[in-house]
Amino acid sequence: MPVHSSFLGTQYVTVPISTSIVLPNAVLVLQTPHSDKIFPYFELGAGGAFVSISGSDSANPSESGINHFNSDPDASDFVFAWQLKAGIKAEIFKNTYLFLEYRYLFIDPTSYTFGSTDYPGVHLPTTSWNVNLGRQEYNLFITDLQYKF
Incomplete structure (x- = not known):
């Protein structure tokens, strides 16, 4: 993602993200006149997400x-x-x-601290870099086929 700064010029920031999520769910299955063949359901889950970034890069042309x-x-954050x-x-x-299922997934905004710029004799040293990423929202549509033995 390009970051435009009048002082530094354009910085190109790469943050390879990996996310692990644990969400206990409450399930509500509706009773219908066809409940022996058709089962509508709703689920709500809440928990935490461990979001990690490995091998980030901030480059200026x-x-x-x-x-x-x-x-x-490398940096990581744990959020709701x-x-x-x-x-x-x-x-x-x-x-x-x-x-047939629709799923909406929401992950709170995350914050990371990356290391300073450290190239002795080539680049002036900097302090650590703080990076904040906004919330993540996903809309997923899923189909699945199940066979019971």
């Missing part, structure tokens, strides 16, 4: 070969996350079910 995060390009799911499970054949 006027300073070729310099990663401004070079003394520590929640999801909402709505779907339908339907028996299409004996012991065979089709799932």
